[in-house]
Amino acid sequence: MPQKAFQDYYPEYFAHCYGCGSLNEVGNQLKSFWEGDETVAYFQPKPYHTAIPGYVYGGLLASLIDCHGTGTAAAAGYRAENREMDTEPPLRYLTASLHVDYLKPTPLGPVLEVRGRVKEVKGRKVSVEEWIVVNGMVTVRGELVAVQVPESLVKELLQG
Amino acid sequence: MPQKAFQDYYPEYFAHCYGCGSLNEVGNQLKSFWEGDETVAYFQPKPYHTAIPGYVYGGLLASLIDCHGTGTAAAAGYRAENREMDTEPPLRYLTASLHVDYLKPTPLGPVLEVRGRVKEVKGRKVSVEEWIVVNGMVTVRGELVAVQVPESLVKELLQG
Numbered sequence: 001m002p003q004k005a006f007q008d009y010y011p012e013y014f015a016h017c018y019g020c021g022s023l024n025e026v027g028n029q030l031k032s033f034w035e036g037d038e039t040v041a042y043f044q045p046k047p048y049h050t051a052i053p054g055y056v057y058g059g060l061l062a063s064l065i066d067c068h069g070t071g072t073a074a075a076a077g078y079r080a081e082n083r084e085m086d087t088e089p090p091l092r093y094l095t096a097s098l099h100v101d102y103l104k105p106t107p108l109g110p111v112l113e114v115r116g117r118v119k120e121v122k123g124r125k126v127s128v129e130e131w132i133v134v135n136g137m138v139t140v141r142g143e144l145v146a147v148q149v150p151e152s153l154v155k156e157l158l159q160g
Numbered sequence: 161m162p163q164k165a166f167q168d169y170y171p172e173y174f175a176h177c178y179g180c181g182s183l184n185e186v187g188n189q190l191k192s193f194w195e196g197d198e199t200v201a202y203f204q205p206k207p208y209h210t211a212i213p214g215y216v217y218g219g220l221l222a223s224l225i226d227c228h229g230t231g232t233a234a235a236a237g238y239r240a241e242n243r244e245m246d247t248e249p250p251l252r253y254l255t256a257s258l259h260v261d262y263l264k265p266t267p268l269g270p271v272l273e274v275r276g277r278v279k280e281v282k283g284r285k286v287s288v289e290e291w292i293v294v295n296g297m298v299t300v301r302g303e304l305v306a307v308q309v310p311e312s313l314v315k316e317l318l319q320g
Contacts (some may be wrong), residue, residue: 017211017217018208018219019217021210027208047183048186050184051176051177051178051180051254052313052317053176055179057178057223058179058254059178059219059224059226060218060223062258063219063222063223067219080232094211094262095218096262097261098218099257101256102255102256102258105254149212153265159297
């Protein structure tokens with residue numbers, strides 16, 4: 001059976017994200033998976049995702065680091081509790097802080113490989129390091145701190 | 161005469177950016193201006209720029225910090241040389257690093273006010289601090305380091 005993406009376990013109220021929500025029809029619909037102890041997502045930028053001609057727009061790269069990071073945080077939260085992503089209670093994360101280093105311009109054209117590694121799971125907080133590979137070259141490094149969504153906000157969304 | 165946006169001084173090869181290029185028809189077309197010693201840009205998110213329902217997608221917020229930051233860097237570079245943005249030689253900047261702290265969820269609906277303040281202009285490098293205000297509340301703080309585009313890359317773009 002093919003592996004299900006982290007984002008495909010998100011409940012309906014979490015599936016509208018422009019970056020990774022399966023219900024956001026105009027969004028990027030990023031899909032992240034485990035690959036051993038690392039996580040990976042592949043993304044094909046559109047021709048209009050330009051920074052300067054021939055290179056990928058930095059805001060898109062930051063967005064990929066963001067959504068792959070929160071996805072990785074969720075997956076890591078379940079792994080830390082030694083349970084599957086479809087078990088209760090659900091663990092949902094939001095980005096608290098995001099850092100992106102643009103090491104060199106990222107060529108626009110090839111599929112981008114977004115990779116993640118969990119640095120720490122501590123209480124409600126997960127730290128993830130990430131990097132983007134294109135043509136075998138690391139062009140971007142990122143770091144993200146995600147925090148579990150407060151129950152009060154989940155309640156508000158469910159009533160929404 | 162109304163003030164011209166920083167991005168409207170960018171030459172053609174710099175005007176395709178998805179975040180702020182005036183020639184990118186599907187992009188965000190961000191426009192940044194001086195307001196005393198600070199810079200400001202206003203942006204109306206689209207209904208599909210969702211994170212969780214009712215709140216703005218973090219990747220868009222990072223993108224606004226990115227493009228308003230490089231725009232501010234360019235404007236600051238000219239100010240440091242005490243000349244107007246339409247004078248030669250042109251100064252163009254790319255993001256070297258981007259840091260974004262999401263202080264609280266940003267409500268989706270109102271116009272966002274993206275503000276910037278130049279921290280340092282040092283050689284080819286400009287540091288900018290930024291924040292996003294919505295409904296009178298600061299929801300995001302960011303910091304960006306931009307570097308002047310190398311002449312070799314400009315040459316490549318002009319030949320491209």
